[in-house]
Amino acid sequence: xxVAAAPRPRTAKRWHPLVITIxxxxxxxxxxxxxxxxxxxxxxxxxxxxxxxPTLLGKRDPLRxxxxxxxxxxxxxxxxxxxxGRDVFTQLMYxxxxxxxxxxxxGAVATLIGVAVGTLAGFRGGTIEEALMGITNVVITIPSIVxxxxxSIAIASRSIVVMGVIIGITSWPWTARAVRAQTASLxxxxxxxxxxxxxxxxxxxxxxxxxxYMLSYIFMAFVLQFAxxxxxxxxxxxxxxxxxxxxxxxxxxxxxxxxxxxxxxxWWAFFPPTVFLTIIAFALLLLQSSxxxxxxxRLRRK
Amino acid sequence: xxxxxxxMTGRTVHRLTRRRFLEVTLATGxxxxxxxxxxxxxEAATPVPGGQTPATGPTIVTTPGAVTEFPRNETFFVAGFxxxxxxxxxxxxxxxxxxxxxxxNTPFQHLYExxxxxxxxxxxxxxxxxxxxxxxxxxTMVITLHAGTKWQDGQPLTADDVIFTFELAKDHPxxxxxxxxxxxxxxxxxxxxxxxLELQKDRLNPGFVKLLLSGVxxxxxxxxxxxxxxxxxxTEIVDTEPVxxxxxxxxxxxxxxxxxxxxxxxxxIAVFGTPAPKYIxxxxxxxxxxxxxxxxxxRVDISQQFVPKIWEMWEKKNLPVGTWxxxxxxxxxxxxxxxxxxxxxxxxxxPALRRALAHAINYAQIAELAMxxxxxxxxxxxxxxxxxxxxxxxxxxxxxxxxxxxxQRAVQILEQELGAKKGNDGIYVLPDGTRLGPFKVECPYxxxxxxxxxxxxxxxxxxxxxxxxxxxxxxPVLFTRIPNGDFELALWFVNGxxxxxxxxxxxxxxxxxxxxxxxxxxxxxxxxYNNPAxxxxxxxxxxAQSEAEQKELFTExxxxxxxxxxxxxxxxxxxxxxxxxxxxxxxxxxxxxPVAPPQQGGAGIKILYVIKPKS
Numbered sequence: 031x032x033v034a035a036a037p038r039p040r041t042a043k044r045w046h047p048l049v050i051t052i053x054x055x056x057x058x059x060x061x062x063x064x065x066x067x068x069x070x071x072x073x074x075x076x077x078x079x080x081x082x083x084p085t086l087l088g089k090r091d092p093l094r095x096x097x098x099x100x101x102x103x104x105x106x107x108x109x110x111x112x113x114x115g116r117d118v119f120t121q122l123m124y125x126x127x128x129x130x131x132x133x134x135x136x137g138a139v140a141t142l143i144g145v146a147v148g149t150l151a152g153f154r155g156g157t158i159e160e161a162l163m164g165i166t167n168v169v170i171t172i173p174s175i176v177x178x179x180x181x182s183i184a185i186a187s188r189s190i191v192v193m194g195v196i197i198g199i200t201s202w203p204w205t206a207r208a209v210r211a212q213t214a215s216l217x218x219x220x221x222x223x224x225x226x227x228x229x230x231x232x233x234x235x236x237x238x239x240x241x242x243y244m245l246s247y248i249f250m251a252f253v254l255q256f257a258x259x260x261x262x263x264x265x266x267x268x269x270x271x272x273x274x275x276x277x278x279x280x281x282x283x284x285x286x287x288x289x290x291x292x293x294x295x296x297w298w299a300f301f302p303p304t305v306f307l308t309i310i311a312f313a314l315l316l317l318q319s320s321x322x323x324x325x326x327x328r329l330r331r332k
Numbered sequence: 333x334x335x336x337x338x339x340m341t342g343r344t345v346h347r348l349t350r351r352r353f354l355e356v357t358l359a360t361g362x363x364x365x366x367x368x369x370x371x372x373x374x375e376a377a378t379p380v381p382g383g384q385t386p387a388t389g390p391t392i393v394t395t396p397g398a399v400t401e402f403p404r405n406e407t408f409f410v411a412g413f414x415x416x417x418x419x420x421x422x423x424x425x426x427x428x429x430x431x432x433x434x435x436x437n438t439p440f441q442h443l444y445e446x447x448x449x450x451x452x453x454x455x456x457x458x459x460x461x462x463x464x465x466x467x468x469x470x471x472t473m474v475i476t477l478h479a480g481t482k483w484q485d486g487q488p489l490t491a492d493d494v495i496f497t498f499e500l501a502k503d504h505p506x507x508x509x510x511x512x513x514x515x516x517x518x519x520x521x522x523x524x525x526x527x528x529l530e531l532q533k534d535r536l537n538p539g540f541v542k543l544l545l546s547g548v549x550x551x552x553x554x555x556x557x558x559x560x561x562x563x564x565x566x567t568e569i570v571d572t573e574p575v576x577x578x579x580x581x582x583x584x585x586x587x588x589x590x591x592x593x594x595x596x597x598x599x600x601i602a603v604f605g606t607p608a609p610k611y612i613x614x615x616x617x618x619x620x621x622x623x624x625x626x627x628x629x630x631r632v633d634i635s636q637q638f639v640p641k642i643w644e645m646w647e648k649k650n651l652p653v654g655t656w657x658x659x660x661x662x663x664x665x666x667x668x669x670x671x672x673x674x675x676x677x678x679x680x681x682x683p684a685l686r687r688a689l690a691h692a693i694n695y696a697q698i699a700e701l702a703m704x705x706x707x708x709x710x711x712x713x714x715x716x717x718x719x720x721x722x723x724x725x726x727x728x729x730x731x732x733x734x735x736x737x738x739x740q741r742a743v744q745i746l747e748q749e750l751g752a753k754k755g756n757d758g759i760y761v762l763p764d765g766t767r768l769g770p771f772k773v774e775c776p777y778x779x780x781x782x783x784x785x786x787x788x789x790x791x792x793x794x795x796x797x798x799x800x801x802x803x804x805x806x807x808p809v810l811f812t813r814i815p816n817g818d819f820e821l822a823l824w825f826v827n828g829x830x831x832x833x834x835x836x837x838x839x840x841x842x843x844x845x846x847x848x849x850x851x852x853x854x855x856x857x858x859x860x861y862n863n864p865a866x867x868x869x870x871x872x873x874x875x876a877q878s879e880a881e882q883k884e885l886f887t888e889x890x891x892x893x894x895x896x897x898x899x900x901x902x903x904x905x906x907x908x909x910x911x912x913x914x915x916x917x918x919x920x921x922x923x924x925x926p927v928a929p930p931q932q933g934g935a936g937i938k939i940l941y942v943i944k945p946k947s
Contacts, residue, residue, distance in 0.1 A: 099701050115701050294640055
């Protein structure tokens with residue numbers, strides 16, 4: 031018997047840590063597309079600018095008056111001054127921070143409400159579903175900007191958190207509807223029957239056996255809500271209903287419009303915040319669509 | 333809130349109306365507002381800012397057979413007085429179509445005329461329908477009309493029309509001059525050309541009567557008598573075919589524009605000559621930017637809109653654009669927006685705290701930034717230190733008793749006079765534990781220069797240790813709350829320069845007579861300041877026969893004002909912004925060529941007689 035001819039016993043393949051890292055990043059060979067990296071890069075840059083900028087460049091008060099009415103950019107004021115004579119560059123840093131914070135809070139609140147309503151309705155069905163979806167459908171027909179405006183007027187002093195919550199509680203219905211549909215399809219799966227047999231209650235079933243199965247979807251919904259939260263804040267601020275006693279990208283645009291920055295040629299007052307809003311919204315949508323492709327094999331590019 | 337937007341625009345698109353709202357109010361705020369308060373003790377009309385159409389819904393009326401072709405070199409384009417579609421040209425309706433209305437401070441003479449035209453530079457009255465105003469004794473005025481005055485329909489205009497118009501005040505409380513007979517005992521006809529006024533001897537106030545003589549538009553008795561007798565509320569009458577006595581006739585209006593054509597049968601041609609433009613058109617812009625761009629491009633010849641950094645138009649862009657002065661402040665000051673402090677709300681009942689705030693505010697910064705350099709640095713006086721009121725201004729009084737931007741002095745008052753201690757957050761706390769803030773300061777949304785001024789006030793106050801937050805509700809909200817005394821700190825208007833100023837401004841701020849308690853609508857003294865010493869001084873100042881005597885009394889009133897600081901002047905605004913583009917018409921008056929005052933109402937009608945077409 032030719033021992034040498036015997037097949038070699040298969041040894042377990044040892045993974046080099048670097049290979050593991052790469053494979054995690056490539057998600058087991060699925061391959062994260064360029065769009066993902068572009069969006070992460072853009073978002074990272076914006077977040078660093080907004081969160082670390084003020085710390086790195088020395089904390090400056092964005093509301094401090096340093097110059098005259100629409101002074102052009104100079105070595106002192108890199109992006110000129112606004113109509114109050116305040117440094118536009120500093121405002122841009124703090125404004126980005128405010129806008130991101132409001133977007134984050136709004137996205138979180140909207141996703142939370144949407145998921146709670148959607149899963150409960152989808153899982154319980156029956157009267158509860160009818161009632162919850164009825165409410166959702168009613169809310170969905172009212173243009174959210176109207177509710178936003180009314181709420182903003184009613185609340186005299188609007189902090190950043192309050193603004194985020196206001197935007198969040200008016201933008202959850204679409205999430206709720208989509209989540210309900212997902213939940214309804216998950217409800218019929220076998221693992222839920224098993225869990226039910228082992229005595230799990232509604233809340234536990236939803237948290238343990240439903241939500242994890244659509245986490246990818248919820249995350250994408252959150253990213254979209256985040257982006258729309260930032261844009262909603264800008265829309266409200268543009269109308270003069272933004273957060274009080276602070277600066278945001280929308281507030282910068284608001285004052286630049288009131289003081290006719292476009293006609294007077296003070297591009298530094300309206301162009302940077304517009305660009306920032308565009309980049310943030312663009313990066314978040316790019317992130318969402320690349321994640322969508324990642325999570326949904328059917329959309330994957332060859 | 334939206335209903336008010338609709339009132340003005342007939343639109344429901346939110347963004348647009350909100351923007352529109354802001355421009356309407358910005359452009360016409362102080363000017364129109366002044367007119368509301370000029371006399372209205374029992375003002376019946378809704379006090380909405382001028383330039384807006386009454387609440388008649390979105391009905392759009394257009395005159396049939398209107399003139400639609402306007403040769404550019406014969407047409408004079410005006411901007412800044414009419415926003416929203418015009419619906420009526422009844423001169424008594426608040427917010428009526430230009431140029432029928434605009435109240436006592438800017439009484440246009442194009443269509444309807446007043447007896448005299450007020451000149452904001454000299455403070456004098458210039459002839460219009462009236463040729464002469466004589467005062468044989470302090471309590472009598474005799475007015476002589478020009479020869480040949482007639483209406484645009486050919487009927488003669490006589491003393492009967494004048495008396496009819498003023499006597500409407502007797503049984504029509506809704507008319508704007510409803511307080512006429514508080515100050516005038518009788519108005520009588522001497523002959524067809526002569527009218528005699530006997531003033532109330534116990535309320536002698538020739539200045540106020542002159543305000544009405546230069547502000548009330550004379551109506552044709554043959555048309556309005558029937559309307560007055562019909563029992564209708566006069567302000568509600570919709571008049572789309574106005575018959576006035578002025579040099580221009582209304583020949584067309586639409587939501588896009590109001591058009592006037594010169595009346596070549598005008599009675600005044602023999603007296604004043606012929607105005608240069610054959611047509612006058614007021615395009616109705618959707619926003620301030622649009623109107624300002626039109627001025628920049630020469631599509632508008634004269635504008636009353638707030639144009640930030642207008643000097644760049646000639647300094648940088650070399651455009652033939654001008655204002656009254658070529659240097660700051662570019663405009664003649666005509667009114668004082670005042671920061672009213674509620675003297676009955678703790679801790680603001682302490683004048684020391686009010687004076688501390690007055691010292692904290694950086695007035696130069698407000699003039700530079702909020703007013704785009706269109707104001708000189710505000711003084712602590714209620715008298716405008718330029719133009720018609722300059723003769724009453726007492727610089728020494730301001731220096732001795734007033735305030736100026738001095739943060740150290742503010743801190744000194746807080747610490748030494750009030751015994752306040754600075755907390756860890758940088759905000760002072762009074763000995764009784766009251767923290768100085770957060771206080772609320774308000775002005776209407778969209779009055780951008782005011783909003784900016786208040787942001788600067790808040791910033792200055794924070795720097796010395798008083799926390800003030802800004803809030804900008806919609807104008808109609810404040811038009812109710814501020815006269816009712818329901819505010820803490822608010823930027824609001826009082827009467828601008830007029831034949832009755834500065835008396836009327838001192839009354840607006842200091843007089844507690846005729847002011848109802850908090851919760852009811854006051855027409856002056858919104859913060860319910862009360863000082864028994866004021867009444868006698870005011871009455872004496874109103875009746876004073878010599879300028880020297882008046883100045884002495886005003887100085888004393890000003891001293892009381894500066895001691896108690898119930899309000900703080902933040903800046904000066906012109907009565908009207910005066911901006912022209914000489915691309916088509918030239919020869920506009922300015923400080924180097926002061927042939928007419930920088931105003932389109934009152935004596936400023938002369939502008940139309942001195943300009944010439946370029947080609």
